[in-house]
Every structure is written in C-alpha cells, then in structure tokens.
Amino acid sequence: MKLTFYGGIREIGGTKILLEDKNTAIFLDFGKSYHESSKYFEEFLNPRVVHGLKDYLELGLLPKKQGIYRQDLINILHKENEKNISYCEPKIDGIILSHGHLDHAGYISFLDPKIPVYTSKETVAVLNAFSISRPKSLENEILELSLRDVEDPRKRKKRRRKFKIVGNMKPFYIKDLEITPISIDHSLPGACMFLIKTSKGNILYSGDFRLSELKKSKKQKIYSFFKKAKIKVFLCEGTRVKEQSVLTEQEVYKKALASVKKTKELVVVDYSIGDIMRFKTLLKIAKETNRLIALPYNYFNYLMVMEKNGVLRKNGIRKSDFGKTILYAKKKITFKKWERNLLKNCKTCTSDDIKKNKRGFMLVLNFFQVQELIDIKPDKNSYYLRAITEPHSEEMEISEERFINWIKHFKMQGLKKDEHNPKKKVFERAHISGHISGKELADFIKHIKPETLIPVHAEFPEEFKKMHKKVILVKKGESLEFN
Numbered sequence: 001m002k003l004t005f006y007g008g009i010r011e012i013g014g015t016k017i018l019l020e021d022k023n024t025a026i027f028l029d030f031g032k033s034y035h036e037s038s039k040y041f042e043e044f045l046n047p048r049v050v051h052g053l054k055d056y057l058e059l060g061l062l063p064k065k066q067g068i069y070r071q072d073l074i075n076i077l078h079k080e081n082e083k084n085i086s087y088c089e090p091k092i093d094g095i096i097l098s099h100g101h102l103d104h105a106g107y108i109s110f111l112d113p114k115i116p117v118y119t120s121k122e123t124v125a126v127l128n129a130f131s132i133s134r135p136k137s138l139e140n141e142i143l144e145l146s147l148r149d150v151e152d153p154r155k156r157k158k159r160r161r162k163f164k165i166v167g168n169m170k171p172f173y174i175k176d177l178e179i180t181p182i183s184i185d186h187s188l189p190g191a192c193m194f195l196i197k198t199s200k201g202n203i204l205y206s207g208d209f210r211l212s213e214l215k216k217s218k219k220q221k222i223y224s225f226f227k228k229a230k231i232k233v234f235l236c237e238g239t240r241v242k243e244q245s246v247l248t249e250q251e252v253y254k255k256a257l258a259s260v261k262k263t264k265e266l267v268v269v270d271y272s273i274g275d276i277m278r279f280k281t282l283l284k285i286a287k288e289t290n291r292l293i294a295l296p297y298n299y300f301n302y303l304m305v306m307e308k309n310g311v312l313r314k315n316g317i318r319k320s321d322f323g324k325t326i327l328y329a330k331k332k333i334t335f336k337k338w339e340r341n342l343l344k345n346c347k348t349c350t351s352d353d354i355k356k357n358k359r360g361f362m363l364v365l366n367f368f369q370v371q372e373l374i375d376i377k378p379d380k381n382s383y384y385l386r387a388i389t390e391p392h393s394e395e396m397e398i399s400e401e402r403f404i405n406w407i408k409h410f411k412m413q414g415l416k417k418d419e420h421n422p423k424k425k426v427f428e429r430a431h432i433s434g435h436i437s438g439k440e441l442a443d444f445i446k447h448i449k450p451e452t453l454i455p456v457h458a459e460f461p462e463e464f465k466k467m468h469k470k471v472i473l474v475k476k477g478e479s480l481e482f483n
Contacts, residue, residue, distance in 0.1 A: 001200040003233075004479040006063040008456045011035040012239055012392070013103025015457055016063070017205070018092075021198040022176035026094045027068075028194070028205045028235070032106030032139070036061055038395060049138040052076035052148060053110060057084070062110060063477075067091030070112055072147045090115045094164075094174040098207025099191035100126035100274070108161070109141040116162040118174065120181065122190025122311050124163050126274060129305035132338050133298040166192070169225075182222065184209040187434025188274040189311050200482040201232025204450065208237050208457065210436045211444065212248050213277065226448035233482070234450035238458030239435035246439055247432040253281045256385055256430040260289050263413065266358035266382040267291065268373070270366045273302050275434070276315045278387055283317065286324045286362050294328040294349055294363045297339050304342070328354075328363060330372060351375035358382060367399055370406050377410070384414035386427035400427075442467045454480075 001021040008015030014033025019026050040059050041047065047055040052073035056062040062069075067088050074087040090112045097119035098104055105127065108117060127142055134140045138148075145159045166172055168183040178197040185191065186208050196203045204226065211219055260267050271278045286293045295303070306312050307319060329348040332339075354361050355376050365372055366388075384407050391397045404425055407415055418424040436444065445453065445467050453468045455461035464471045474480065 001198045001203075001482045002479055003203075003235075003454075003482075005456070005474050005476060006065075007031065007033050007036075007476065009474055009476040009478075010459060010461065012457060012459060013101070015098075015104055016107070017235065017456065019177075019196065019198070019203065021200070024175040024177045025092050026096055026174055026177065027092060028096050029098055029104040029207070030095055030108045030111060031104040032102050033061060034103060034393070038393065042395065047138075050151075051080065052138070053085075054080065054082060056107075056110070062107060068112060068115070069110055070145065072145075072149050073110060075149060094118055096179065096194050096196075096205070097123060098194070098205070099123055099186055099188050100130065101188055101208070104207070105142055106139060109139050109145075113145055113159050113161045116164050118164045118166050118172070118179070120168075120183065120190040120192055121165050121309070122314075123192075124165065124190075125305060125309035125311055126188060126190060128309075129302045130274075132305070133301050168192075182225070184222075185213045186210060187272060187277070189276050189306070189315065195226075195229055195231075198232075198482075201451070202229050203233045203235065204229070204231045204448070205235045206237045208239070208435060210434055211440050212246055212432065212436075223444075223447040231448060231450040232452065234445070234448070234453045235456050236441070236445070236453055236464070237435065238438075238441070238455045238461060238464060240433055241438045241441060241455070241458055241463040242460055243437050244439045246437050249277055249281055249432060252278070252387065252430045252432055253284065256281065256387060257285050257288065259383055259385060259414075259428070259430070260285050260291075260362070263383040264359065264381040266354065266376065266378045267362045267385055268365050268378065268382065268412070269362055269385040269387055271364070271387040272389075273299055273366075276306065276311065276317070279303065280315060280317055282362065282387070283321055283324060289362075291324075291360055291362045292349070293325045294354060294361050295325055296328050296330060296364060296369055297342060299364055300325070300327050300342055300346065301338055328372075330369070331375075367403050370403065373406060373410055378412050380411045380413070382410070382412050384412045384427070385430060386414065387430050389431060389433060390429065403427075438463065438467075 004018040006016035013031055015029040015031045017028040057064055064084060066085060067090055071087045074085055092115050095115060095117045097117050100123045131143050143161055146156045147159060150156055166181045168181060171178050171180045180195040181192040184193050191207055193207055194205045327342055327346040327348045329350050354363055391400045414428055415425040416428050418426045453464055453471045455464045461473050
C-alpha cells in the first residue's frame with residue numbers, strides 16, 4: 001500500500017493524496033492550493049487558460065503525472081510542442097471527494113472526465129449551486145466540461161463528469177478497495193470522512209471536520225465505529241491544531257442577536273455563502289428582530305438549489321421560512337439567465353427600498369458587493385455584522401483593511417480597537433470555524449486510537465506530536481509505502 005502527497009502539506013487546503021493498493025489507485029480529494037497559487041497570481045494576474053494545463057504544470061500547481069488529465073487540455077500542450085505529458089486511458093480509478101470547498105474540489109476541473117468522482121448527494125448539490133453563479137472558466141468545470149479542442153467557446157462540446165453518490169455508513173467499492181463514507185459536520189453541507197480497507201490495514205481520511213455542533217450520541221457512535229475499525233493510518237486535518245478554544249453556533253447566535261437588537265437602523269451582514277448553519281442562525285435572528293434578510297443573487301441562488309435538493313430541509317430549514325427572505329435586486333446592465341429567473345420568480349427589493357426602511361432589513365453584502373452601501377447610505381445607527389472567518393493570509397489582510405475603510409467611511413458600528421494595536425480598528429466578529437480545535441482533536445485521536453497519524457491540511461503539523469506517539473511528517477511530493 002502506497003500513499004503519495006501531492007498537496008495539502010504544510011498548508012491549509014490544496015489536498016491531493018494518491019492511494020495505491022490492490023491494483024487500485026484513487027485520489028483523496030483534488031483541491032486547489034490557494035497558498036501555492038498566491039505565490040504567482042493575484043486578482044488580475046491569472047493562469048493563461050488559453051494554454052490549458054501549461055501554467056499550472058510549470059509552476060507546480062498540478063502534479064506532472066500521466067493518466068489523469070483531460071485529453072483536450074493535453075492536446076493544447078502538444079500543439080505548443082510541450083510533450084512532457086501524453087494522453088492515455090486513466091490510470092486512476094476514482095476520486096474520493098470529502099466536500100465541495102474548492103481547496104478540496106477545485107482542480108477536479110483538469111481531470112479526465114472518465115475518472116468517476118465519489119461523493120455525497122449534498123456535495124453534488126453544493127457544486128451545482130456554485131457552478132451556476134460562478135463565472136464560466138477552466139477552473140469552474142468540475143461538473144461539466146467545455147471541451148477546448150476548438151478556440152471559439154460557442155462551438156465547444158459539453159461533457160458531464162461522472163459523479164457517483166455515496167451514502168452515510170454505506171460501504172462501496174472502487175475496484176478492489178472497500179470504502180465507507182461517514183458524514184461529519186463542517187461549514188458546508190455534505191462533508192464526509194472516508195474509511196478505506198487496504199491490504200495493510202484501515203486508513204481513515206478526515207477531510208475537513210468539527211465536532212462542536214454534533215450531538216453527544218452521534219459523537220459516541222462515531223467514536224465507537226472508528227475504535228472497532230482499528231485504524232492503521234489516520235490522515236488528519238489540522239487547520240486549528242494550535243487553537244484551544246471550543247466555540248459553538250449557539251454562542252454566535254447570542255452574540256449576533258445582542259448586536260442586532262441594539263441596532264436602530266440597517267444591519268449589514270457578511271457570512272460564507274455555503275454555510276447553511278450560519279444562514280439558519282441569521283434567519284432565527286431576523287425572525288426575532290422582525291427584519292427581512294435581503295440576499296444578493298448568488299446567495300439567493302445557492303439557497304434555492306439547496307432547497308430544491310432537500311439540503312435545507314435536512315438542516316431544519318423549511319420552505320415556509322423563506323417568508324423572511326427577499327432577493328436584493330442589485331442594479332445591473334446585463335443579467336445572466338439564472339439571475340433573470342430569480343427576478344421573475346422571487347420577491348425583490350432595491351437599494352431604494354432598503355434606504356427608506358433601514359430598520360426592516362438585514363442586508364447580506366460581502367467584500368465584493370460592499371459598493372452597494374453608496375446607494376443605501378447607512379450611518380452611525382447602522383451595524384456591520386462580520387460573521388465570517390478572520391483573514392489568514394497577507395492578501396486577505398489587505399482586503400480586510402479595505403473593507404474596514406468602507407465601514408469607517410459610513411461611520412457604521414461593528415468595529416473595535418485591535419487588542420494588539422489600539423490605534424488600529426478591526427471587526428467585531430460573530431463566527432465559529434468549520435474546523436476542529438486542537439483541544440477537541442486531541443480528544444478525538446484519544447478515542448479512535450489510530451496506530452499512525454499523518455497530518456494534512458495543516459500549517460503546523462509538528463503540533464500533532466503532542467497528541468500521539470507515532471506521527472509521520474511528510475513533504476509535498478513524498479511517497480510512503482506500508483508493508
């Protein structure tokens with residue numbers, strides 16, 4: 001049995017782990033590395049999509065490996081006299097996709113569509129919602145490919161990728177490997193861990209997860225299942241491995257509710273579009289404070305797709321709850337088809353409507369939509385609720401500083417003094433992470449008792465040595481063989 005680590009090592013995301021055993025080869029996720037990509041690219045400096053794989057391979061964003069990539073993209077390389085990779089029938093039998101965040105799913109776009117992707121029903125719904133509202137691009141061809149054998153986009157053939165739906169605790173096979181998905185909580189619906197039976201013992205791949213929102217009975221069931229499984233290798237995420245605080249969504253609710261209740265006029269809120277639990281919290285606050293949640297096109301579309309696929313109902317949100325939501329009809333010159341459908345079928349409001357009745361709304365605007373404040377003109381009686389993670393890169397810190405300038409300009413509430421620099425302002429936040437804390441992680445490892453632990457999706461993997469006696473720290477591109 002062999003594991004090769006092509007991404008997700010000493011970084012958050014970008015996970016790409018190849019498992020080879022029993023004449024079977026599968027990837028555990030195939031994500032985009034934002035950390036590696038940011039070394040070379042930024043908002044207006046991007047990979048040249050006309051060259052297909054070329055820029056990604058040159059800069060090490062994708063592994064130079066035969067038998068995994070799309071034929072149309074390899075044809076582009078050959079036309080440009082780049083012969084390092086040739087097309088052949090896939091040498092990979094499947095992709096195990098833990099969830100729909102792009103740092104785990106994003107670079108599936110480049111893979112041969114003959115390679116099936118195994119994931120939960122909810123994850124397919126998430127990917128479908130994102131594919132509708134995100135701009136059409138090479139990196140947004142996870143579900144459907146636009147074959148680039150011709151340059152004119154209008155003449156390109158479309159091809160759907162093969163997705164195979166897996167169920168919680170229901171074993172399935174990829175050739176000779178038996179794999180069991182275990183649904184787990186994360187900040188996106190549909191997240192799964194995977195238990196893989198290999199010739200050298202059971203491997204558990206964590207994906208991204210947290211335990212703080214699980215009922216005690218479900219946690220005990222998971223602990224019991226993994227303990228009986230006798231895990232040989234635990235591939236474990238460690239996004240928050242150094243953090244000891246254990247927060248809950250209930251605490252987010254209490255903090256946000258207190259702030260909204262004190263606000264005399266408009267509440268503007270920012271939350272991660274995929275976080276159904278956070279939307280549920282905001283919906284509850286809107287009901288208790290008699291406000292409408294006004295959602296931009298992309299947020300509204302996401303929720304509509306989730307509702308259609310039963311994801312909202314599964315998370316305790318009923319269709320009738322949408323009486324407290326309304327589409328924020330931002331002024332635009334041109335509209336995409338899906339935006340026109342929303343305008344046609346949904347109740348809408350405009351910036352003028354909100355401006356006339358600031359007390360009646362919670363308006364969702366993220367950093368890329370904040371210009372709408374110019375039309376609405378909030379003031380010192382309005383509040384900006386930042387219900388999203390703190391910046392964790394230099395680029396995000398720069399964006400955050402610009403964001404704060406907007407809030408200062410309109411003299412809105414929602415900022416506080418930075419405890420490390422009193423001259424600096426930062427956002428008051430109401431947020432919990434989608435990732436397990438170090439404190440909970442140590443307890444989880446103690447309960448499931450893996451023989452060997454390999455940290456992935458972690459900037460500080462050495463911290464795991466405080467939690468387990470046998471930790472293997474790997475390097476990007478390194479292979480491990482288990483005999």
